[in-house]
Amino acid sequence: MTILLLLIPAALAIGGLGLAAFFWALRNGQFEDPEGNAARILIEDDE
Amino acid sequence: MTALRKPAPAFERTVLAVPSIHCAGCMSKIERGLGVMPGIASARVNLSARTVTVEHDLSLEAHDLVHALAELGYEAQARRDELAPRLSAARPLLAPLAVAGFAAMNVMLLSVSVWSGAEGSTRDMFHWISAGIGVPAIAFAGRPFFKSAWQAVRRGRTNMDVPISLGVLIATGLSLYETGRHGEHAWFDGALMLLTFLLVGRVLDAMMRDRARAGVDALLSQAAQGAMVVGADGTLAWVDAIKLVPGTVMRVAAGERLAADGEIVSGASRFDQSLLTGESAPVPLHTGDQALAGTLNLDAPIDVRVSHAGHDTTLAEIARLMEASTQNRSRYVRIADRAARLYAPAVHSLAALTVVGWLLSGATLYQALVTGVAVLIITCPCALGLAVPVAQVVASGSLMRAGIMVKDGSALERLATVDRALLDKTGTLTQGKPLPDSAALLALATDEAAIALALASHSSHPLSRALAAALARRNIAAAPLSDVAERAGEGVFARWHGHEVSLSRPLGGGEAIAAALTIEGRPVRLIPFSDRLRPDAVSALAQLRQLGVECSILSGDRPGAVGEIALATGLTAQANARPADKQALVARLRASGRKVLVVGDGLNDGPALAAADASMAPGSASDVGLQAADLVFVQESLIALPRAVRAARRTTAVVQQNFALAIGYNVLAVPLAIAGLVTPLVAAVAMSASSLIVVANSLRLARAAK
Numbered sequence: 001m002t003i004l005l006l007l008i009p010a011a012l013a014i015g016g017l018g019l020a021a022f023f024w025a026l027r028n029g030q031f032e033d034p035e036g037n038a039a040r041i042l043i044e045d046d047e
Numbered sequence: 048m049t050a051l052r053k054p055a056p057a058f059e060r061t062v063l064a065v066p067s068i069h070c071a072g073c074m075s076k077i078e079r080g081l082g083v084m085p086g087i088a089s090a091r092v093n094l095s096a097r098t099v100t101v102e103h104d105l106s107l108e109a110h111d112l113v114h115a116l117a118e119l120g121y122e123a124q125a126r127r128d129e130l131a132p133r134l135s136a137a138r139p140l141l142a143p144l145a146v147a148g149f150a151a152m153n154v155m156l157l158s159v160s161v162w163s164g165a166e167g168s169t170r171d172m173f174h175w176i177s178a179g180i181g182v183p184a185i186a187f188a189g190r191p192f193f194k195s196a197w198q199a200v201r202r203g204r205t206n207m208d209v210p211i212s213l214g215v216l217i218a219t220g221l222s223l224y225e226t227g228r229h230g231e232h233a234w235f236d237g238a239l240m241l242l243t244f245l246l247v248g249r250v251l252d253a254m255m256r257d258r259a260r261a262g263v264d265a266l267l268s269q270a271a272q273g274a275m276v277v278g279a280d281g282t283l284a285w286v287d288a289i290k291l292v293p294g295t296v297m298r299v300a301a302g303e304r305l306a307a308d309g310e311i312v313s314g315a316s317r318f319d320q321s322l323l324t325g326e327s328a329p330v331p332l333h334t335g336d337q338a339l340a341g342t343l344n345l346d347a348p349i350d351v352r353v354s355h356a357g358h359d360t361t362l363a364e365i366a367r368l369m370e371a372s373t374q375n376r377s378r379y380v381r382i383a384d385r386a387a388r389l390y391a392p393a394v395h396s397l398a399a400l401t402v403v404g405w406l407l408s409g410a411t412l413y414q415a416l417v418t419g420v421a422v423l424i425i426t427c428p429c430a431l432g433l434a435v436p437v438a439q440v441v442a443s444g445s446l447m448r449a450g451i452m453v454k455d456g457s458a459l460e461r462l463a464t465v466d467r468a469l470l471d472k473t474g475t476l477t478q479g480k481p482l483p484d485s486a487a488l489l490a491l492a493t494d495e496a497a498i499a500l501a502l503a504s505h506s507s508h509p510l511s512r513a514l515a516a517a518l519a520r521r522n523i524a525a526a527p528l529s530d531v532a533e534r535a536g537e538g539v540f541a542r543w544h545g546h547e548v549s550l551s552r553p554l555g556g557g558e559a560i561a562a563a564l565t566i567e568g569r570p571v572r573l574i575p576f577s578d579r580l581r582p583d584a585v586s587a588l589a590q591l592r593q594l595g596v597e598c599s600i601l602s603g604d605r606p607g608a609v610g611e612i613a614l615a616t617g618l619t620a621q622a623n624a625r626p627a628d629k630q631a632l633v634a635r636l637r638a639s640g641r642k643v644l645v646v647g648d649g650l651n652d653g654p655a656l657a658a659a660d661a662s663m664a665p666g667s668a669s670d671v672g673l674q675a676a677d678l679v680f681v682q683e684s685l686i687a688l689p690r691a692v693r694a695a696r697r698t699t700a701v702v703q704q705n706f707a708l709a710i711g712y713n714v715l716a717v718p719l720a721i722a723g724l725v726t727p728l729v730a731a732v733a734m735s736a737s738s739l740i741v742v743a744n745s746l747r748l749a750r751a752a753k
Contacts, residue, residue: 004169019146019149026138031138032095033094035094035095036094039074039094040074043075044075
């Protein structure tokens with residue numbers, strides 16, 4: 001059962017990392033223009 | 048441009064609304080087109096909000112950017128609330144949702160181990176970790192509910208958030224106590240799951256409002272936001288509407304809307320005042336007459352000396368009328384809160400009775416309290432909290448695909464109850480713009496039509512544009528012309544194969560709107576223009592009647608013009624109604640117990656739209672109409688009306704079914720809880736199952752607008 005002492009913190013840390021990434025995205029305007037971001041992949045950059 | 052760049056130029060940020068952006072092609076066209084313009088540092092399109100944010104130096108003004116966009120082929124307007132960030136209802140809920148979801152999943156994982164038989168110190172450790180994750184997460188993610196519940200309780204009222212907050216807080220408190228005394232059951236998972244489900248409902252609800260508002264915002268600002276001002280030395284400069292002061296002289300070109308009230312100092316023209324008064328026939332005005340803000344100059348450029356600007360205009364007067372009437376709408380209590388008024392006291396007294404009952408039958412205080420808390424947790428309105436928002440979100444998504452934007456969920460609830468409809472004439476029953484008579488167009492020979500199209504395409508006059516659009520739709524190619532000249536107030540003149548041709552105001556034309564096509568050596572062709580009924584208007588009204596909604600026309604136009612439409616639609620009508628009259632009629636009908644739907648587009652409809660139980664406006668409506676209306680429909684057809692009413696009624700039916708399901712779940716689960724048989728495992732299963740059932744039932748509304 002001692003493996004839990006390692007696994008639980010590891011699982012929480014990975015989950016927490018995801019949560020932190022989401023907060024970062026929220027603060028940096030990644031959700032400002034969801035439709036536009038979907039459309040932007042169709043724009044060709046070379047010209 | 049100078050070769051040397053100025054050191055550190057000061058940049059300004061301007062946000063422009065560009066309603067017609069719709070694809071990746073538009074985005075790159077605009078961003079590249081603006082990017083190469085001198086003075087522009089960067090341009091970025093936001094497709095969701097249909098806006099362009101431009102960083103430019105101070106030599107450029109918003110007006111120049113609008114021109115640049117017009118050259119690229121996009122109609123644009125500078126936003127009035129330029130730098131104010133748009134308030135989104137969904138964004139503040141995203142972080143609580145993320146935290147609640149993260150915590151719920153982790154705690155649920157730990158709970159599964161406890162349910163599958165972890166004991167002793169392992170169970171204690173799991174409970175403590177759950178508490179460590181759960182308590183801060185609940186404190187953070189529960190804030191939207193706690194805040195709203197506290198506001199209701201403080202005013203001596205109750206809403207759906209009161210039983211939610213109580214259930215969550217008590218479950219958390221009891222779980223902490225249980226954890227502390229090495230108990231068997233902790234409810235952190237249940238509390239977090241509840242918050243997650245409810246936040247999903249709230250976020251969906253908020254996203255629906257955001258999307259509808261973005262859609263309406265894109266339609267807004269059709270009125271002139273400024274004017275070309277004639278300086279003392281005769282120079283012309285663009286001045287924003289808010290900076291106009293009485294006494295300045297503005298030059299208004301044909302086809303432009305006035306930005307302020309004023310007196311005409313030179314020139315004469317006809318004005319379309321339908322937005323203000325509902326009057327469809329153009330009003331001729333001469334030097335010395337008063338022209339009103341928001342009216343459309345039809346014929347010739349004129350100079351107007353501003354007498355009232357900004358908040359002193361007739362427009363602002365109507366806004367004041369509206370403010371008074373919006374209050375009775377805010378008194379409307381949403382279905383969920385009405386349910387909560389019955390639900391919360393019932394649940395809370397049930398929990399109290401359970402505690403008393405267990406005490407009387409000889410249980411310890413601890414045992415009685417735990418059972419009471421179990422009742423509170425199991426009755427926590429998880430399904431009830433989802434029942435309304437999910438149904439409304441699904442229905443309004445379906446309506447949006449059908450071109451009808453619903454501004455908020457309560458609009459659907461109110462629309463479902465209407466039994467009386469008042470319809471404006473100009474712009475609502477009719478298309479609100481003069482269209483060429485199709486019989487007259489058919490009578491034109493092919494070469495005549497080709498000449499007419501060529502002439503019309505050279506003018507930006509509203510009649511010319513309507514004519515060009517109608518002819519182009521008939522696949523007519525424009526004839527080659529030479530020496531084209533547009534004479535303001537008269538028409539377009541040109542030469543065709545050596546003959547003189549013109550499209551002009553008919554001689555001696557009185558009230559009726561028409562254009563005369565003159566070709567040298569042939570008889571003059573007269574093309575009458577008239578405002579036409581919307582397609583499907585008659586069948587839409589018949590459908591409304593079938594739905595039990597009695598319709599009538601309420602217009603500010605002349606009795607003659609209203610009579611024509613009344614005859615065509617078979618409705619009773621009231622003409623010459625001023626904005627205050629319309630509002631008064633709505634109030635009278637409401638006082639007699641009718642639920643009134645007002646459909647209108649003009650400024651003059653604003654107060655009535657705001658006073659009605661529910662209101663709709665076409666997408667072509669004025670800013671005021673769009674803002675006052677609950678629903679905005681963007682297609683030409685009037686079928687949107689019965690369609691929206693039907694969808695609203697179906698939504699209400701599904702919401703009621705959802706309530707029945709949620710109550711049915713309680714009828715099953717509450718006796719178990721009172722008997723003390725509910726464990727956290729039972730609660731988790733019951734909650735998820737009831738929520739899923741409610742969501743599944745709501746999804747049936749996906750085709751509500753069909």
